[in-house]
Amino acid sequence: METIYFDNAATTRTEPEVLEAMLPYFVEEYGNPSSLHEYGLHAKKAVSEARMTIAELLGCKPNEIFFTSGGTEADNWAIKGTCLAREAGNAEEKSLGHIVTTAIEHHAVLHTCRFLEKRGYAVTYLPVDELGRISLTELANALRPDTFLISVMYANNEVGTVQPVGEIAELARQRGVAFHTDAVQAAGHFEEKLSTSGITFLSASAHKFGGPKGVGFLYVREGTKLVPILHGGAQEQQMRSGTENVPGIVGMAKALELTMKKRRERERKVAELRDYFAGRLLAEIPMSRRNGDPEECLSGNLNMSFAGVQASSLLVFLDMAGIHCSSGSACTSASSGASHVLLAMGLSDQWINGSVRMTLSEHNTKEQVDYAVEKMREFVAKLRDQNPAWKK
Ligand SMILES: *Cc1c(COP(=O)(O)O)cnc(C)c1O
Numbered sequence: 001m002e003t004i005y006f007d008n009a010a011t012t013r014t015e016p017e018v019l020e021a022m023l024p025y026f027v028e029e030y031g032n033p034s035s036l037h038e039y040g041l042h043a044k045k046a047v048s049e050a051r052m053t054i055a056e057l058l059g060c061k062p063n064e065i066f067f068t069s070g071g072t073e074a075d076n077w078a079i080k081g082t083c084l085a086r087e088a089g090n091a092e093e094k095s096l097g098h099i100v101t102t103a104i105e106h107h108a109v110l111h112t113c114r115f116l117e118k119r120g121y122a123v124t125y126l127p128v129d130e131l132g133r134i135s136l137t138e139l140a141n142a143l144r145p146d147t148f149l150i151s152v153m154y155a156n157n158e159v160g161t162v163q164p165v166g167e168i169a170e171l172a173r174q175r176g177v178a179f180h181t182d183a184v185q186a187a188g189h190f191e192e193k194l195s196t197s198g199i200t201f202l203s204a205s206a207h208k209f210g211g212p213k214g215v216g217f218l219y220v221r222e223g224t225k226l227v228p229i230l231h232g233g234a235q236e237q238q239m240r241s242g243t244e245n246v247p248g249i250v251g252m253a254k255a256l257e258l259t260m261k262k263r264r265e266r267e268r269k270v271a272e273l274r275d276y277f278a279g280r281l282l283a284e285i286p287m288s289r290r291n292g293d294p295e296e297c298l299s300g301n302l303n304m305s306f307a308g309v310q311a312s313s314l315l316v317f318l319d320m321a322g323i324h325c326s327s328g329s330a331c332t333s334a335s336s337g338a339s340h341v342l343l344a345m346g347l348s349d350q351w352i353n354g355s356v357r358m359t360l361s362e363h364n365t366k367e368q369v370d371y372a373v374e375k376m377r378e379f380v381a382k383l384r385d386q387n388p389a390w391k392k
Contacts (some may be wrong), residue, residue, distance in 0.1 A: 004368045006325040008300055009157050009359035014251065015210040021254040022212065025247035033244050034233065045244045050253035054217065057260050058202075059193035066218045066236050067249050071184035071205030074218040075108040075151075076292045077240070078180040078201035078328045082149050083116060084227035098122040098147040101346035102134050102163075109182055110340070112375065113151070121125050122146075128344050131293040132161035139168065143175055150179045154186035154202075158341040158357060159292030160301025162186070169198030184208050184216070188259035189267060200224055206248065211255030215248030221358060266362045271299040274360050278302050280375050284373065285380050289351060291342060297308060300360040305351040306376075308390035309383045316355055317379040323372050 005013075025046060029124040031039025033047050048062070055062040068074045079099070086097055103111050103125045113123045124133045124142045134152060143150075150172050155162045165181055172179035180201035188209035195200065201224070205216035219224055220239075232241030259266075276291050287307040306314070318325060327339075342352045358372070384390045 001322045002368075002371075003322045004015050004180070004324065004364070004372060006323065006358040006364065006372070008361040009160075009208070009298075010326055011207045011213065012210050012261060013363070014207075014212050015258060017258060018211055018251045018255045019075050020250040022247040025250055029246075031246075033246060034235065043244075045252050046246055047244050050249045053253040053257055057192075058219065059197075060195050060219060061222060063237065064219055064222055066240050067244060068216045068218055068240060069126060069214055069242075069245070070216040070227045071106075071182065071203050071208070072108040074205070075106070075180075075182050075184075076112050077218055078203060078220075078226070079109065079112045079116070079149065079151060079342050080229055081226040082178055082180070082201075083121065084229070085225035086148050086206060088227065089225070095122070095146055096120045098124070098144050099149045099151065100124045100126065100139065100142045100147055101151040102126045102128060102153065103163075104132060104156055104158075104341045105151070106157055106182055106184065109151055109153065126152075126160075130345050130347075131296075132156055132159045132291075132341065132345050133293060133296070134163060136155070136164060136167055138169065140171055143177065147175075147177050150177055152179075152181060154181045154183035155189070155298050156341060157185050158339060159303045159345070160185075160359075161293040162296045162298065165199070166197070172200070172329035173198040186371055188256060188263070189298060191263075194219055194221075201226075206252035206255055209222065209254040209255055209259045212248050215252050218251070247316060262362070263361035267299045270360055270364075273364060273366060273369060274300055274302050274358075275375070276366070277358065277360070278304070280369075280373045281376065284377055288380075289343070291351070291355060293345065298359075302358040302360070304356055304358070305347070306354040306356075306380045307350045308387050309354040309380055311354055311356050313383055314354070314376075314379055317382075318356075318372075318375060321375045321379075323375060325356055327356055 009127055029042045029228040033044040051065050052064045054065050117123045126138055128134055152163050152168050154165050169179050178200040182203045184205045187204035200221045202219040207213040228239050230241045235241055281304055282288055289305050291303040338352045
């Protein structure tokens with residue numbers, strides 16, 4: 001049986017060229033970049049070249065790229081590190097200050113904000129409309145004199161909705177508030193010129209764009225006050241201690257380079273396949289709906305709901321038929337509870353319970369989509385037949 005992978009928002013395949021670029025740094029060039037001998041210097045050079053590649057691709061300076069263990073660390077660092085910098089500067093102030101974020105963030109941001117709230121920070125979680133978009137007016141109105149950080153994700157991992165990051169950055173700049181964006185889903189999908197963007201912090205993770213797991217980066221605009229959260233050997237301009245993940249960093253730069261090179265062509269092709277998939281499902285399965293913004297959306301994301309169906313049962317059937325997709329985000333599917341994203345979008349229970357996410361890549365084909373549509377028709381019908389509440 002062929003297996004079909006429709007879960008690219010959870011993670012992507014490490015591309016063979018990426019693996020090839022990484023391999024020498026395990027067995028031959030395995031030096032520690034901090035060592036002063038030849039092995040160390042070679043590793044240091046590899047890390048520095050990767051930093052330059054990433055900076056060039058994103059239109060920023062190499063010294064504004066800090067390597068991390070992934071998206072989660074980058075998000076935690078941007079937010080907690082900004083809080084710590086503020087505490088250091090505001091020793092006499094009673095209130096710790098105010099953060100504005102959204103109700104649909106990844107848990108790496110959401111749970112960080114909840115943690116800070118318990119420690120005395122004030123946090124506003126902006127609502128979203130039925131397409132998953134925040135309102136710029138509501139954002140502007142939420143800002144207070146003590147607001148020091150806005151954290152709004154670039155693109156949502158569950159429904160793919162892309163936020164107006166340019167306008168948010170402009171507003172943040174006007175108000176003198178730092179702006180962090182979790183771009184883990186967006187990196188590699190958009191043309192970026194960070195130096196003129198008004199973005200203060202941007203988080204990314206290699207395994208979401210064809211690189212290895214366990215490595216990512218945080219862009220930090222030059223001159224920004226940020227306090228380290230990892231202390232030790234003072235790597236990364238004394239901002240992020242820990243021996244650099246040299247093969248991972250090399251692989252991440254290679255993956256970003258590859259993905260950006262094919263960007264335009266791939267985005268068009270993947271979106272076309274995704275829209276074909278959506279069109280067939282909507283036409284052929286009654287009482288189905290597409291979730292998220294069909295216009296301002298990641299190219300590969302398709303979040304669909306089928307009324308009268310329990311998504312977890314549908315996913316089991318699909319999995320047995322070799323089709324791998326997910327409900328909501330991969331990170332939350334193990335923990336109980338409905339999708340916080342779909343809830344924030346105001347969907348009713350029947351749509352939330354029957355929601356599945358298909359996230360496509362350039363490796364998916366029309367044949368795979370056709371097969372998946374047939375199977376989904378069959379399984380949705382079967383599950384509805386078994387549902388006594390559905391018949392009425
Ligand atoms: C995957 C993901 C993360 C977490 O990144 P890791 O590298 O897996 O820690 C954070 N934010 C978003 C939007 C994601 O999709």
